[in-house]
Amino acid sequence: MSDVIRLDKLPEKVIIPMRQHDGIACAPLVKKGEEVLVGQKLGECEGSDLAYVHSPFCGTVESIGLMPNPSGKRILSVVLTPSECTQSVEFVPEKNASPSRLIQIIKEAGIVEYYEKPTYLALKPEKRIDTLVMNATFPLITHAYLGSLDKVLKGFSLMLEASGISRGVIVVRADDKESIKAFKGAVVDGKPLTIAPIIGKRHADYYLEDIDDRIIVVAAGKVTYTPTMMNLLSADVMGRKVSLGHEPSDVHIVVCGVKSAKAVYDAISEGKPYLENAVTVIGAVNKPGAVIVRFGTPIKDVIDACGGYKGEPGKVIVNGSMGGVAIYTDEAPVVKNTTGIVVQTKAEVLQDETTACIHCARCVDICPMNLLPTRIASYADMGKYEECEHLYAMNCIECGACAVVCPSKRHLVQLIKYSKLQIHNICAAEAMEEATK
């Protein structure tokens, strides 16, 4: 856990996108030439799915315009020239706030979950919720926060308070010894945390019945639950299977991340908005590891902090080699939903050619969601999206496993993703038609 570094070196230029999660874009509140302080609100927006944007730096607004983004698209951003000044807006900590006030603070701070939903919305799905699950199954990210574990746990408790959810379950990987050890030593509500393994049908509920702790830690398998794997997480950990077209909140579960828990602590106990995150850097860099980065820092500065590229870089991938985006420039900044960066050397970049499906069924055998990837992909390729729907394409969690094992190197995930988009559009169009009738 000591291998987490904090990126303190000022970048030459900071790019702060007005939209850092999959929701509404903010409108800039500043103008060119204006001086901004640390924590100053730069973007505001209205609507339901919003996350305000604050400046993690002190500096001058150089320009406002479309800039490279880790999503691969160009997005309206405020470009700052940061300065050495560390002056910030006044941070006011809150004590003994009511739950609704807590939610308000979380919303003001612009905190976003790792799966793109603003935390204030995620915590209040307006359904009956009995468990808040913290997904700590990204070992490197979790390690980066082990040094401030008390704050993370405090933040998690605050989330429980704010949302009125009675119990919390923290999920770690069973093979992540380091995190398990750290959680073992942690104290919540004056008691040490209980660490429970998930065995067979014995899910988190089993332990929660016996123990009257508000929060427990469970060690669940060797899976890292990425944002698209929420339904699998709820099935594996809580034993509650989510049926097609539903989400964990339909089985009374809300999921949050380690990062957002820490951010909630910062927002409530220190009065700070969401300004920084841990980002993991792996692959062809000289010192792989986790770095605490302020939002808006270009990815190349993060890579420099990790000792720079090792060999000739061929591909820079944001958010995982299974489903992440290969970016075209390392000028793109780290934003709220950036979790990891993978660098591949020129030699490692795949040069496969796609050939015809040989029906080997390897994709079928590997799919965690029990789908027929090859069939869905073939129908998607032919434009038969309704067939895809009948094969439950919407259940695909985009884990990429099918494409990894395919001997014919087909672009299975792209095709399936595309069919999901089309199914979505068809459904939306049908709903519109219904409405206008």
Added chain:
Amino acid sequence: MAFTVSPPPHIKEGVSVKKLMWSRFIVLLPLCLASIYLFGFPALGNLVAGVLGAVFIELAIQKTFKQKVTIGDGNAVYLGLLIALMVPPAVPFWLPFIGAVFGIGVVKHAFGGLGSYMFHPALATWVFLKLSWASLMVPTSVPQLGSLSDLILETGAGFIADASPIAMIGVLYLIARRYIEWRIPLMYLLTTVVLVFLLGDPLSYVFTGSFLLGVFFLATETSTSPITKNGRLVYGVACGLLTVIYGYFTGNYIEGTFYGLLLANAIAPMIERSTVPKPFGGVEA
């Protein structure tokens, strides 16, 4: 700096179609050696003729239609070898050659090439040869009820593949590596053993090289078997059932294997359609 931009996933397993095909080919080589040891030069000649025929026709088709030449993926070579393994050792060399030309040219390519064919090219070819040159396609001798040592070196062998069933042992490695499906061979073997036992035929009569070739290489052909997990279990049972029905009534389990499998190929799509998996978590709560 120029970075490659491409869709995820950005890492993949090293397994390719090429690897799958060539590994099957290699695993069949000990069997070929055993047959050459047993039957001598004719077996060697026939095996070579089969492979040559396959390569020749694939090249010819792909050159004529200006398609990408796919000899390198090993599929044609592998199929050619299979076809040759399924003829009696002493036939004239042109027979496996013609067979391979038919199998690759018609059954494989006319049906859309690798991955699209409905019937296993080697099986269909075997039936074609059987119908066209019935007098040549008679096994040298139907294997006699023998001791289990026949599994090691089948002295009374029928087709080239019957030389030494044990020489196919390498297939277990392919199954362990998931290069070959395990559900089909397992169910196929179980079904056959149980049925043969119930019907009272001696097992050694069934366990020939041809039968095992069918279990491990013909039944598991990916294009002609269902892709659903349950479908593959059902398919394995169907293969066993059809093999035994034919074998029991004709007393010839070798032909039973081949005819049975061809029939199984025909019903594979139906099995697949009726075994589409239920969605994770159910459809509606």
